[in-house]
Amino acid sequence: MNVLLDNFALFREGFLGTISLTATSAVLALVLGVVIAGFRVSPVPPLRAFGAAWVTLLRNTPLVLLFLIAFFIVPMVLFPGMSTYLLGVLALGFYTSAFVCEAVRSGINTVAVGQAEAARSLGMTFGQTLSLIVLPQATRTVVAPMSSIMIALTKNSAIAGAFSVTELFGVQKDLSDMGYNIMVVFMWVALAYLVITFTISGLFRLLERRLEVAR
Amino acid sequence: MSEVSVTKDTAGAAEPLVVLDNVNKHFGALHVLQDIDLTIAKGEVVVVIGPSGSGKSTLCRTINRLETIDSGTITVDGKPLPAEGRQLAKLRADVGMVFQSFNLFAHKTVLENVTLGQIKVRRTPKAEAEKRARELLDRVGVGNQADKYPAQLSGGQQQRVAIARALAMGPKVMLFDEPTSALDPEMINEVLEVMQQLASEGMTMVVVTHEMGFARSAANRVVFMADGRIVEEATPDQFFSNPRSDRAKDFLSKILQH
Ligand SMILES: Nc1ncnc2c1ncn2[C@@H]1O[C@H](COP(=O)(O)OP(=O)(O)O)[C@@H](O)[C@H]1O
Numbered sequence A: 001m002n003v004l005l006d007n008f009a010l011f012r013e014g015f016l017g018t019i020s021l022t023a024t025s026a027v028l029a030l031v032l033g034v035v036i037a038g039f040r041v042s043p044v045p046p047l048r049a050f051g052a053a054w055v056t057l058l059r060n061t062p063l064v065l066l067f068l069i070a071f072f073i074v075p076m077v078l079f080p081g082m083s084t085y086l087l088g089v090l091a092l093g094f095y096t097s098a099f100v101c102e103a104v105r106s107g108i109n110t111v112a113v114g115q116a117e118a119a120r121s122l123g124m125t126f127g128q129t130l131s132l133i134v135l136p137q138a139t140r141t142v143v144a145p146m147s148s149i150m151i152a153l154t155k156n157s158a159i160a161g162a163f164s165v166t167e168l169f170g171v172q173k174d175l176s177d178m179g180y181n182i183m184v185v186f187m188w189v190a191l192a193y194l195v196i197t198f199t200i201s202g203l204f205r206l207l208e209r210r211l212e213v214a215r
Numbered sequence B: 001m002s003e004v005s006v007t008k009d010t011a012g013a014a015e016p017l018v019v020l021d022n023v024n025k026h027f028g029a030l031h032v033l034q035d036i037d038l039t040i041a042k043g044e045v046v047v048v049i050g051p052s053g054s055g056k057s058t059l060c061r062t063i064n065r066l067e068t069i070d071s072g073t074i075t076v077d078g079k080p081l082p083a084e085g086r087q088l089a090k091l092r093a094d095v096g097m098v099f100q101s102f103n104l105f106a107h108k109t110v111l112e113n114v115t116l117g118q119i120k121v122r123r124t125p126k127a128e129a130e131k132r133a134r135e136l137l138d139r140v141g142v143g144n145q146a147d148k149y150p151a152q153l154s155g156g157q158q159q160r161v162a163i164a165r166a167l168a169m170g171p172k173v174m175l176f177d178e179p180t181s182a183l184d185p186e187m188i189n190e191v192l193e194v195m196q197q198l199a200s201e202g203m204t205m206v207v208v209t210h211e212m213g214f215a216r217s218a219a220n221r222v223v224f225m226a227d228g229r230i231v232e233e234a235t236p237d238q239f240f241s242n243p244r245s246d247r248a249k250d251f252l253s254k255i256l257q258h
């Protein structure tokens, strides 16, 4: 009778799959996003152009299309035999990195230019100026939009289920195939997503408060 | 900081440290620096004065290439300013800069503000950098504020920290862009005194300021700028008591009115 308890192992696998997929993609998106944001404000024109192209391309492409490219074209031309999990991480991470980049860049723009000028006039390189002076001061304004981006990422990870990556949303298909009441299955899946997204926003709110106290 | 003590009178004969040769710069259609020739000798203190918008800040900022120039050359200690990159970063470490708005690193303590450049740029060991930073903070009279954040200090204190931060790099020349213009009147003197002392110790300084008291007592030379040109160069006494150009006379009559 109880879908959740009867199929707990399946749910747990999907739940952990979503968490793992989201977390790995988030790390990739954060690293890429910060680096690309650095490109976009760098004094080197080719890097700036690359950063702008990266954001324009990835932010304006439907995520499903990126998944199709990742699953059907990437293995063909680049990495044959790459696991579906990693391909999913690539699609999600690249896509999300464009949004992270723009959030970080707007954060960078809130830091007074005098801060970077003072750093440069001390002889700091561009990289030192960005990592030691500008980014730490941009963090506070970036936290709130980053929370939304990560919640969107969690939900976007559901698309990976359609590409046979084990995650929460795919559980729904398996169970309805087994003849369970779809309404009830949906409810449990939705609840599981809520648990994850609430945790994320809670963590970010905590971070925000910590950063406020730090100064 | 420089150990040479060059007195006010002999400074002019010393070797050139900063040389601007036929420098031109535009901001779009605005010709903000026009055929600027200026040589600053080692140990010399040059005060740059002139109406707002005449290009004083821009001139100051081209010397450490915070602003690029369109034509002409700038050399510091015999070396032309390199293009953006590591070489330029290295040169900037030798050119101290003090801004009108202090620009202390807001997320770092006063002590960290003064050690950061030493540690990250000069690769000085942390303990040594802190020792030097505390000495400098004592020297500018804010030693007891070392663990506070910039926002907790008065404007005058912040500007003195900014001077200590620049001095910590052991610069060959110090650039000051209206260092007292953002300060409440009662704090101006504490900053000028620090600069005065620096000048008397032989530091090479370029100071954009309208503080005539400072110019008279510390400067070897006054450079008067208007509309992107150097209109007049003279000793402070000559300049303030007997300006040659009409622009300078007009400008002085305006700032002397109040
Ligand atoms: N980044 C900039 N872009 C465009 N115009 C500028 C810029 N900085 C300064 N200017 C203009 O150049 C002129 C000289 O400015 P500035 O060097 O700051 O003068 P001063 O310091 O003598 O007041 C002014 O007209 C100013 O508006």
Ligand SMILES: [Mg+2]
Pocket: B056, B057, B058, B178
């Ligand atoms: Mg100015």
